[in-house]
Amino acid sequence: MMKSCVTISLVPTLRKGPWIFWDDLEVSIPKAKRVGFDAVELFTASADAVDADGLAELLATERIGLAAVGTGAGKVLHGLSLTSADADVRRQAHEYITAMIDFGARFGAPAIIGSMQGNVEKDVERAQAFAWLTGSLRTLAEHAAACNVTLIYELLNRYETNLINRLADGVTLLEEAGITNVKLLADLFHMNIEEVSIGDAIRNAGGQIGHVHFADSNRRPVGNGHMDIKSAVAALGDIGYSGYLSAEALPWPDPNRAAEQTMRAFQECTRSNSECSA
Numbered sequence: 185m186m187k188s189c190v191t192i193s194l195v196p197t198l199r200k201g202p203w204i205f206w207d208d209l210e211v212s213i214p215k216a217k218r219v220g221f222d223a224v225e226l227f228t229a230s231a232d233a234v235d236a237d238g239l240a241e242l243l244a245t246e247r248i249g250l251a252a253v254g255t256g257a258g259k260v261l262h263g264l265s266l267t268s269a270d271a272d273v274r275r276q277a278h279e280y281i282t283a284m285i286d287f288g289a290r291f292g293a294p295a296i297i298g299s300m301q302g303n304v305e306k307d308v309e310r311a312q313a314f315a316w317l318t319g320s321l322r323t324l325a326e327h328a329a330a331c332n333v334t335l336i337y338e339l340l341n342r343y344e345t346n347l348i349n350r351l352a353d354g355v356t357l358l359e360e361a362g363i364t365n366v367k368l369l370a371d372l373f374h375m376n377i378e379e380v381s382i383g384d385a386i387r388n389a390g391g392q393i394g395h396v397h398f399a400d401s402n403r404r405p406v407g408n409g410h411m412d413i414k415s416a417v418a419a420l421g422d423i424g425y426s427g428y429l430s431a432e433a434l435p436w437p438d439p440n441r442a443a444e445q446t447m448r449a450f451q452e453c454t455r456s457n458s459e460c461s462a
């Protein structure tokens with residue numbers, strides 16, 4: 185049974201980004217519940233930007249889960265990256281993500297490494313960048329395991345990283361480095377740019393998929409682009425995926441309507457034996 189999730193960003197300076205809700209948690213979490221979501225995914229400036237006790241109380245009151253926590257603000261706001269040529273920046277990136285793993289783990293929520301993976305920078309050997317990446321993934325995954333959560337590694341499209349871009353390459357990366365306790369994030373928007381077939385990519389990655397970002401081809405809520413969402417969700421059904429479909433989409437035309445459209449699409453696509461018209 186797949187579960188529904190909606191994103192909340194608490195970083196006002198990134199207001200044009202792909203997150204459905206933007207208001208503070210006291211407003212956004214009840215809204216998410218009212219629309220019917222099973223959980224929320226949080227994007228915050230850092231691990232200490234949110235009062236964890238207050239969050240725990242809100243989640244308990246609304247009976248809604250925390251599905252995952254994003255780490256992207258480490259890159260966007262603080263310029264950190266796991267593959268920076270600067271050792272000090274890599275160290276800070278590592279610390280930033282470690283703190284985010286601890287924050288999420290209190291709620292059983294994994295941290296997501298997306299843009300924090302960085303890029304093969306100028307004057308850095310490609311093999312060196314990958315050694316930094318896999319070394320960090322290994323250590324961070326071990327820390328996550330000690331906190332009883334997995335670590336999520338997201339494949340991004342070519343305009344956002346020059347490391348790797350497809351699910352199959354993510355599977356290979358983890359296998360070859362012998363890294364465990366890392367699951368892959370299948371972001372449908374990125375996959376629409378990079379994969380030959382979204383359905384085949386999902387089926388081939390199988391149990392390695394641990395989280396899904398649910399968005400249409402243009403990053404708008406599902407149903408507002410040309411994504412064949414029915415076949416993507418059918419493939420997730422084929423692999424027995426029981427995690428979240430998390431709406432990491434633009435708040436188009438506005439947060440409330442984006443949330444409602446996402447919920448409609450989620451219900452249509454996950455309803456068994458029915459046509460998905462989203």
Ligand SMILES: [Mn+2]
Pocket residue numbers: 298338371397432
């Ligand atoms: Mn994503």
